[in-house]
Amino acid sequence: MRVPPAARRVVPAVTAVMLAIGGAAVAPLSAQEAAPARTLTPGKGADLTMARCALCHEITHITRARLSRGEWQDNVRNMIERGMPIAPDEIPIVVEYLATYYNRSAAPAADPAAASAAAAQDPVQRLLGDNACLSCHGVDQKIVGPSFREVAARYAGDAGAGARIAGKIKAGGAGNWGTIPMPPHAGLSDAELAQLAAWILARK
Amino acid sequence: MPDKNNVLKGRPVVAQPARREFIARIAGTGAVVAAASLPHELFAQAAEAPKPSADPAGTVPNSAVLAEKNPALKPHSERPLTGSVTAENHNFAVTPNDRMFIRNNLLTPDLDAGKHRLTVKGLVERELTFSLDELQRSFPVVSVQGMLECAGSGRAAYVPNASGTPWPPTGGMGCPKWTGVRLRDVLRAAGIKPGTAHVAGQGGDFGVIATAAPVIRSVPLAKALEENTLIAFAMNDGPLPKIHGYPLRLVVPGWVGSASTKWVHTITLLDAPFKGTFMDSSYRIPRIAVRPGEKMPADAISTEAWPVKSMITYPAPNATFKAGKPVLIEGRAWVGEGAIEKVEVSFNEGASWQRAAINSGGDKYAWRIFSYEFWPPSAGYATVLARATDEKGNVQPIVSAWNPLGYFWNGIHRVGFMVEA
Numbered sequence: 001m002r003v004p005p006a007a008r009r010v011v012p013a014v015t016a017v018m019l020a021i022g023g024a025a026v027a028p029l030s031a032q033e034a035a036p037a038r039t040l041t042p043g044k045g046a047d048l049t050m051a052r053c054a055l056c057h058e059i060t061h062i063t064r065a066r067l068s069r070g071e072w073q074d075n076v077r078n079m080i081e082r083g084m085p086i087a088p089d090e091i092p093i094v095v096e097y098l099a100t101y102y103n104r105s106a107a108p109a110a111d112p113a114a115a116s117a118a119a120a121q122d123p124v125q126r127l128l129g130d131n132a133c134l135s136c137h138g139v140d141q142k143i144v145g146p147s148f149r150e151v152a153a154r155y156a157g158d159a160g161a162g163a164r165i166a167g168k169i170k171a172g173g174a175g176n177w178g179t180i181p182m183p184p185h186a187g188l189s190d191a192e193l194a195q196l197a198a199w200i201l202a203r204k
Numbered sequence: 205m206p207d208k209n210n211v212l213k214g215r216p217v218v219a220q221p222a223r224r225e226f227i228a229r230i231a232g233t234g235a236v237v238a239a240a241s242l243p244h245e246l247f248a249q250a251a252e253a254p255k256p257s258a259d260p261a262g263t264v265p266n267s268a269v270l271a272e273k274n275p276a277l278k279p280h281s282e283r284p285l286t287g288s289v290t291a292e293n294h295n296f297a298v299t300p301n302d303r304m305f306i307r308n309n310l311l312t313p314d315l316d317a318g319k320h321r322l323t324v325k326g327l328v329e330r331e332l333t334f335s336l337d338e339l340q341r342s343f344p345v346v347s348v349q350g351m352l353e354c355a356g357s358g359r360a361a362y363v364p365n366a367s368g369t370p371w372p373p374t375g376g377m378g379c380p381k382w383t384g385v386r387l388r389d390v391l392r393a394a395g396i397k398p399g400t401a402h403v404a405g406q407g408g409d410f411g412v413i414a415t416a417a418p419v420i421r422s423v424p425l426a427k428a429l430e431e432n433t434l435i436a437f438a439m440n441d442g443p444l445p446k447i448h449g450y451p452l453r454l455v456v457p458g459w460v461g462s463a464s465t466k467w468v469h470t471i472t473l474l475d476a477p478f479k480g481t482f483m484d485s486s487y488r489i490p491r492i493a494v495r496p497g498e499k500m501p502a503d504a505i506s507t508e509a510w511p512v513k514s515m516i517t518y519p520a521p522n523a524t525f526k527a528g529k530p531v532l533i534e535g536r537a538w539v540g541e542g543a544i545e546k547v548e549v550s551f552n553e554g555a556s557w558q559r560a561a562i563n564s565g566g567d568k569y570a571w572r573i574f575s576y577e578f579w580p581p582s583a584g585y586a587t588v589l590a591r592a593t594d595e596k597g598n599v600q601p602i603v604s605a606w607n608p609l610g611y612f613w614n615g616i617h618r619v620g621f622m623v624e625a
Contacts, residue, residue, distance in 0.1 A: 055412060055413060056413060056416065057281070058281065058282055064370065065365070066364075066365060067367055067497075068498070070499040071367050071499060071608060073499070074500060074608070078485045078486065081485055082416060082417045083411065083415035085413065085415055104364065136413065183260065
């Protein structure tokens with residue numbers, strides 16, 4: 001996950017002028033606050049956390065929070081109760097990431113090793129992560145949508161399959177595999193779509 | 205994880221059949237909403253995040269919701285959509301639609317009033333289903349002005365921060381006029397069976413993914429039978445706006461907003477509080493205050509009626525006045541159950557307090573308007589504090605007790621303004 005410093009924009013805060021009195025609650029009568037980051041701090045588990053969490057809600061729910069490990073455990077459990085698709089072995093990875101990088105008592109800087117690992121990552125894996133594909137599709141396992149292997153099997157021997165799959169990823173759709181609609185991914189370039197389609201077809 | 209197995213037990217991996225049917229039904233109504241873009245500024249920096257896809261069919265895009273709101277209404281999150289205006293934008297006797305707060309848990313459904321049905325089931329003598337017309341024809345139609353306030357209203361005032369959307373210190377509430385039928389009339393028509401303890405509402409909102417848990421909350425039977433608890437179809441004399449529950453919603457005035465199920469289609473009578481994540485993990489508060497950062501205790505209780513609270517709606521922060529003329533301080537005071545006994549104001553940071561005037565009368569669950577004519581003794585920067593007391597003697601605290609999910613902020617409100625010579 002890349003974190004361009006330019007992405008941290010500063011805007012005037014919603015007038016922070018309504019104050020509680022007493023203790024640390026007293027703040028200046030007008031304040032500027034940084035908008036929460038729209039990317040996660042690079043570190044082990046960042047990509048997985050982005051893929052699982054940003055499927056349903058914007059990532060600022062995480063980046064503006066600082067919570068204890070126990071509170072993050074509660075939050076992840078709560079999200080699983082609310083329908084978050086996550087594999088059992090992924091849960092501790094997400095909790096560990098959140099408790100490490102968005103902790104009340106210590107929020108370490110990005111792990112440079114993880115940042116360079118992300119940069120060196122297989123481009124298809126990064127596309128799958130950035131677009132939350134794996135939240136709904138497993139390689140072998142049906143989650144919300146079909147597994148990639150099922151898709152590859154259905155299109156086996158079809159010469160136009162690559163273009164058709166690329167089109168479906170871009171436009172989204174429903175009806176081929178069930179009633180649950182797949183959201184469109186209009187932001188992907190043709191090259192990225194072709195990369196993803198080729199990768200999926202190779203899962204057969 | 206403290207108890208991994210327990211966590212995993214509830215893991216929904218595939219859509220429940222009911223959920224699939226519902227989504228298909230929505231899609232089948234032809235109520236397909238064009239994929240409108242969200243306000244540019246909301247997504248200006250979204251390039252690196254997985255793109256929340258275009259708005260799913262059968263939902264109202266955020267841009268359409270916000271277009272009907274006053275520019276003073278600021279979103280606090282975009283998915284789910286939440287937003288509110290601050291105290292100085294609440295200086296109305298009755299909250300206008302465009303200033304009513306927004307708190308979704310899921311997406312905003314685009315429902316067809318003609319096809320919408322309300323079903324009453326569970327511990328009833330006979331299960332009943334109503335169209336909107338049938339509901340209005342079958343029961344007396346009543347109007348009440350009543351408070352709704354998000355449980356997390358004011359959360360950003362907690363120090364240290366509490367978990368959840370940072371609602372600004374003021375303004376996450378509203379007091380519109382609601383019109384509908386009494387929930388108790390409908391429940392009695394269905395026949396309340398002995399043993400009924402709670403009444404649950406379920407609405408037609410759905411999530412980005414099919415596994416999203418439905419938002420279901422229940423209230424004790426006594427509150428469901430209260431004469432001001434409504435199944436509302438109108439807000440401020442017009443149809444409910446889509447974001448506020450069109451075509452039908454529960455209105456459980458004085459209680460945390462989540463009790464007032466929007467887009468309600470099913471009411472279920474139960475022998476115990478509903479068991480589900482929105483009852484058992486969210487909207488809870490410890491019985492005894494915990495150290496900040498601690499997890500929610502297992503014996504936490506469900507949030508119900510709001511504690512006594514007030515806000516100063518005039519002047520706006522940092523307004524300027526001329527010395528030698530009075531400043532008419534105005535505000536609102538309310539309590540979830542009971543009545544406001546008095547409101548006091550202070551102009552010396554709480555060292556001494558003066559009684560404000562309160563309007564008398566008004567609906568049981570409506571806020572009270574208070575006012576105080578302040579003659580600045582000298583030029584300079586002045587501050588006003590307001591604190592309300594209810595009929596049971598509960599007084600607003602200086603700072604509310606910290607709790608893990610940051611609910612029920614009702615700390616004393618303070619506004620500064622300038623008096624020029």
